[in-house]
Amino acid sequence: MSPIVTGLLGLIPGLILGWLFVKKRSQAEAEKTAQEHQQNIEQLEADQAERLEALREEIKSEQDTEEEALKGQIAEVKERASALAEEEKSLKAARQKLNSELGRVQSQTESMTRKEDQLQRQIESMEAREGELETELERVAGLTRDEALKQLEEELRDRAHERAAAELRRIQQQGQEELREASAALLAKAVFRYGGEVIQEITTTAVHLPSDDLKGRIIGREGRNIQSFEEATGVDVIIDDTPGIITLSSFSPLRRLIAHEAMTRLLRDGRIHPTRIEESVAKVRKAVDRSLRQKGEEAAAEVGVQGLDGAVLDLLGKLSIHQVNGQNQLHMALSAARLAERLAAELDLNPKPCRRAALLSLIGCAADHQMEGSTADITVALARRHGESKKVLAALEDLTTESGPRSTTGIVVQLATKLAASRPGVQSEQLAESIERLEALEQMALEEEGVRQAHVLQAGTEIRVLVDPAEVSEGKLMALAQRLVRKIEDRADRLGEVQVHVVRETRVTETAM
Template sequence: MSEVWILAATLLGLAAGFTVSYFLASRLAASKLADAERQARRIVEEAEREAKALKKEKLLEIKEEWQRQRQEFEAETAAKRNKLQTLERQLKAREDALQEKLELVQRKERHFQALEHELAQRQQQLQQKLQEVEQLRQEQLARLEQIAGISREQAKQLLLENLMTEARNEAAQYIRQIREEARLVAEREAKSIVVQAIQRMAADFSMESTVTVVQLPNEEMKGRIIGREGRNIRAFEAATGVDLIIDDTPEAVVLSCFDPFRREVARLALERLIADGRIHPARIEEVVEKARQELEESLPRIGQEAAAELGLHNLHPKLLLYIGKMRFRSSYGQNLLAHSIEVARLAAVMAAELRLDVQLAKRAGLLHDIGKCVENADAPHALVGYELVKRYNEHPIVCNAVGSHHEDIPMESPIAALVQAADAISGARPGARRETLEEYIRRLEQLEALARSFDGVAKTYAIQAGREIRVIVEPDRVDDQSADELARQLAARIEGELQYPGQVKVTVIREVRKTAVAR
């Protein structure tokens, strides 16, 4: 029973607590709701006040912006109006100016038309005057032809001939003046270079002879060389192709042959036979053949020594062989190898002075006469040498210098001219070359005959051993200008048609003598 009351009391307490709690919560909620409503009304009122203030502010801004834009529009409109008025004034001024120009053009056009009409009248009058002048000129020409006794064409031809003669004389004088100035400058520079080359290459060269003297140990050796009934000497001459001359010269015999190679073979063989003491035909043939083989084997070595002396390298072995053969060749009595080495050095010195390739100048100088060593050739030695060095891949400048040093082909480089000059210098040394009396006389006769072949030549004299030709001309047939041209043409023909050592000076003499007798 007590538990029921307790439970009932508990339930009543809970109900009372719930009721009180609900009442309190309702009162609290009503109070919060009232506060919220008041807060909402306050927020709304504040928002309305702010909206009114913002609206008023925006209205003021819009009004100010409208006022500003209105002022700008009015200012822009005023500026455009002023500009338009200015353009209207300028256009009006241009229209006035164009109107004035149009009136001026019209006035000038009327003036030009009047001038054109007047000019046409004057031109017509001038044409009439010209016709009258032409008629008078024809009458004067006819009268002049009648007085002079020659026609108009003849007079024109005479005038043209006089003008051509005068122009030719003036041209000859001008050409002579230019040539003289160029000759003086070129001669001065060339002499300087050549003199320096000769001074730096001062060397003596003895002429190659056609005989060689071999010393004997005693006079009895002559008999052994001759042999019984001359068998030994005949066998020796047949094997070597050299004449063995045995005369009264004490303890010496002479080997005579135009070929230096065969003469050298004979000398070596004879010296070995004399040293060995066994002299008979079989031994002679054996020793001669061995000497020939040894000498042929020494040719490349001689070529290498010559190239090394000049500081040249990379020469083809075949070219070295031909260079070695030069040692046993001669030209006008001058040893060919010594001459080629001298030409190489002279060309190198001149090339250095002119700042050209010194090595190419040396190679061209050494090889320039290599064609003389080619046997059984049917062409000039310069062309033979040109083909030879070209075959063994020498430089094109070297090939051209070899082929053109006697002008068989055109020169293509300054080095070719230097080689030609060095060749002339080497050959022109006093005593460097020699020629027979018959060749000397024939050369002088050819020189004088060539000079006499020109018109107006009275006398010719070859002097200074053929190094100068003096030509005396007839003064009434050759004038001063023609004399200058004659000297130039004669020098050109001498270069092209004659062979001569060094150079030939051409001197043309025109002398006029007037005499009178006082009685």
């Protein structure tokens, strides 16, 4: 047999066996699938049966719940009906009780009306009686009702003023003591802290520069310019980091004035070198001397003093740049001359020597660094050197003696100089202006109700007010003083502290026959 036939014969049994195996397997799978379908159907039927049973139970439960709710609602309706019946019974009882109360209230109202009428009649009777008593009281007391009320009101007001014034006085005294202690401490601290600054302000003068670049030109090469300026003027030139300012320091106000004018001219001219500095200082010194001489001549002419030596006029002019205790010495000398003239006229003395001596009483201040001795001694020496009269010299010598003046002129001059030095503001104002200011203080006091007289004392530092005791009571004095103080603070052109004294005096005069 050929190999092909042999292969085919061997393949046929295999195919038959494979077909049988596949067929058997397919039958087994079909049976298995049928069983699974049958199980699924049975499971589905069981599930549907369970669902139907659960639905049946749920419907039954809901029906039971609704029945219970209906039963509860029926019971609640029955209870409400019973409660309404009870309320209706109670309302009927309350209505009956209210009707009885209304009847009782009506009877009480009628009784109250009768009592009110009776009380009204009693009130009318009492008012009539009160009018009779008031008329009788006015007849006995001699005062009407309004007058009595006004008198009582005034007495109460006076008592209140007295108590308020006493309390205010106590508070003021306590406040003044505390203020005095605090001010003393503050003044001590201020003097300690700022004493150096005050000295610096008195002995220095500032020069403002257009640009800080000028500081280098003022110093010059190797400091030649500043050394030349200091030698020519006798002042110290202080150049520091302060922008736009240099400081001129010297104890002499004349030197500072010359240095300030010379530096101003040099800065304006722009040419700063030793030769130009010396020329500028020389020109400024001559110009300042002429200006001071002119001021001295104007001062002498202002008070009518003639025939003064040129050197004395120079010294008078130099007084205009001297400050002592914050007061310009030339103004102070002019004020002393005016006061001496007025005092001499009041005493029927010759005013010329008094006025002349008072004007020259301070010229020693302008030369005290050139001569030895006190200001008064230097003044006498200068007056004697420049040919003043014996009366003027005697008056000036009286200012140097500790035992007091020996001549009438000396008394007048000494009194005038003390007044000029002590009166606030006298150096800067004319006598007429001062008198007007004092009269204004008196007028302010006289404007107050009940003020009889007012006197200004101590050159305007004290005002004494006399009141009418019939119009101003004791309790109103403090209030009046406070009003005057506020008025002076608000309106017066005052200089320094002004004390207000209010005096109430009662005088009784009888005549013995």
